[in-house]
Amino acid sequence: MTSPILSVQNLHTSFRTDDGWTEVLRDISFDISARETLAVVGESGSGKSVTALSVMGLHPRQSVRHSGRIEFLGRNLLELPEDRMRAIRGNEIAMIFQEPMTSLNPVLPIGAQLVEAIRLHRDISRDDARREAVQLLEKVRIPAAASRLSDYPHNYSGGMRQRVMIAMALACQPRLLIADEPTTALDVTIQAQIIDLIKTLQDEEGMGVMFITHDMGVVAEVADRTLVMLRGDVVECDRTTRVFRQPGSNYTRSLLAAVPRLGSMAGRPRPAYFPTIDPETGQAGPDAQTAPPPAAPRPVLEVQNLSTRFDVRKGMLGRLVGRVHAVENVSFSLNAGETLSIVGESGCGKSTTGRSILGLAAPTRGRILLDGAELTGTSRAEMKRQRQNLQMIFQDPFASLNPRIRIGESIAEPMIVNGIAGRAEARDRVAALLAEVGLSPDMMNRFPHEFSGGQRQRICIARALSVQPKVIVADEAVSALDVSVKAQVVNLMLRLQERLGLAYLFISHDMAVVERVSHRVAVMFLGEIVEIGPRAAIFANPQHPYTRRLLAAVPIPDPERRGSKRRLPELEIRSPLRPPGHIPPPRSYRECAPGHLVMEPSEDWALLGAA
Known part of the structure; x- marks a missing residue:
């Protein structure tokens, strides 16, 4: 059996406060092997990000103290001086943060930031680093990569900025990638592409991945094992399939009960409350009921x-x-x-x-x-x-x-x-x-x-x-x-x-x-409503290819169905910028069921792979 890339053993982390030292992580232990993904889940304040920052050595040493061991390739990171950690950080261990716009320098072109990250850890010329930056952007599926090196972060969409952060993290071919909520604020189709991208690059590079999230649907898509945290403690850690099938704690059951599942509303004509489970007792709350119908339409x-x-x-x-x-x-x-x-x-x-x-x-x-x-x-x-x-x-x-x-x-x-x-x-x-x-x-x-x-x-x-x-x-x-x-x-x-x-x-x-x-639901694409109708009709019988694409991208919160999803093709939707005198073409809709309208085929349908 191969040794793990990362082994965290009995980690305790405390913050200095006005009242003394406050312990925020207690007895955290887990391993991550090559090509393995460990999902760390829990709500805000559970200690997920504190754990990641402890591994990266990013806590200020004068106000945070650690005990236990964080072994990376046999070295205890807690005992290394800052200059040794700086050589490891961004080189052998890389991190993708949740909000790329706060992680990227807004006044520097993307190319300059990538070149800086490459040259900081590798002894290569600026021209070679620039060529490698282009290859990295191509690897994360950014089209026309060479021409986009001179663009600034605000010229990229949210999904593209997250791809740039992934490219920067991969610049030095790290052995361990820590992804801290990398898909939380992304659209569902971009989220699906980012998940596929991380999994593909993991297989190609042989990385271990520590994937921090509170989205159990994403956990089911990416994780081999899952570690559940609550208020600085490990609640359970097991194979992802077992955590979903036989959760070992009331808290995990409460997290899974709150996961919105596509298709759970089939046969229910009206909105329904989310079922809730008390994390302490495991008992279902009173909200698992259907909302009453609205008053007479007005x-x-x-x-x-x-x-x-x-x-x-x-x-x-x-x-x-x-x-x-x-x-x-x-x-x-x-x-x-x-x-x-x-x-x-x-x-x-x-x-x-x-x-x-x-x-x-x-x-x-x-x-x-x-x-x-x-x-x-x-x-x-x-x-x-x-x-x-x-x-x-x-x-x-x-x-x-x-x-x-x-x-x-x-x-x-x-x-x-x-x-x-x-x-x-x-x-x-x-x-x-x-x-x-x-x-x-x-x-x-x-x-x-x-x-x-x-x-x-x-x-x-x-x-x-x-x-x-x-x-x-x-x-x-x-x-x-x-x-x-x-x-x-x-x-x-x-x-x-x-x-x-x-x-x-x-x-x-x-x-x-x-x-x-x-x-009711209205689906918008390129500034227009392409489909609108009763919720049940839209989800059970989507007519427009864009609606079908949105639904196909939703994560399935079931690890046993991980391979059943159809992989989405890359899609670069054209810009909504038009010449000053542009006159939009007339649109027409057909009614495929009472109140269910879909836009008639147009030139934009070709963007979505429509026949």
Whole structure:
């Protein structure tokens, strides 16, 4: 039996605080062999990333201390001086971080950053390093690699930036790759491509991989063994198939119960709460039920032929050189008490559609009606008044809250500004809203940094509810949350919809979550709705090739079905930038079932492999 590449034995990690040393990792042990993938899973705060940073030696030595052993190819990394660790880090052990935009230097071209990483560890010329950088970009499937070396990080999409990070990590052919949530914020099709890419390169290079994630569907796709962590402890560590088939702890069972599974809603006509399991007792909670039907259909929001375009200007005189057709001729209606989900990849126009409805982006043409009142072309004062009925929940709750303002003030401010309540009454309403979203009223005096991600998202929901809206636009509101927290927030939104009759425009790329929460689904591609209809019809009988592609890319949370998925072909969707005088071709739709419309074949279908 071959020796493992990495062997972590009885690792303890402590952080220095004002009260002394606080232990955050306790007795962590695991091995990783060549060509083996170990998934480290758990919720935020479980110690996954602290474990990875301990292996990499990236903790500041004056404020963090370790005990135990971290053996890499027979060397105890905890005993090596910093200069020896620097030679290993990025060379023999490489790491891919969760957010590539914060890991890449925004003022340096991609090529310069790759060349720097190569020359830092290898004695080769700049020209040779540049040639190798091109080969690395080609290896991670970036088209026209040589011509893209001079591009800056902002010129790449999120998926492409993550590929650049993988290329940089592979620059010195490491023996161990640590991937810290590398696919969490990516679209489902890009996520599938990144997973396939890491697996292919692992086979080619013979690497061991430590894959950190909270997505159990991704774990089922990539991991040979799985280590489950909770609050700094190892809950269990076993073969991935066994962890999924016979979880050894209540906590693991609770994680698996919260995993959204595509197809779990077959035969259920309405949205359903996520089943929840108490991680301490293993008992199922009360939420595994179907939401009641909405009231009699009554359109509360109508969007008619909406188009939003952005001018692109160049030169000293700001000459118009083109327009980005972000949203093109989009129409739909949303009933009271209904959830309409808009799905698609980054750049398809779904977020711009939501922002256009709220007046955060100026529509080029079209009509938006809220309870029959025209929103397009209205005065600022009228739009401010109407916005009471139309609220938005953003993806990143921390960026949505002012870090210097206590959360009670953040929730009360919309009520005071809109004249709904005075300061004294607003405080009482804030307490009631916090209780409504499952938080304690005495938390209103805390600042945003004192809450977890899921709690901050609940605060944002409370703030949106403070003005008693009729429609809430939820823009990727649960995409970055841990799996169990995601289930809790979705269940909260369904309960509020049931009690208050709220209408949700649910913008997401997570098809499994969309299947559970939606009444109807609209699929966007290149700024247009290519398919729209009842949720059951879209998922059971997808007609457009892009819809089928999205569904095919969803990870299957079952390791025994790992080889059953069809590998997605590479797809480079063309840019939405058009010449200034471009006139979009007319589109027509056919109704393949009651309320189920699909765009008739067009030139764009060829991009998706349509016949």
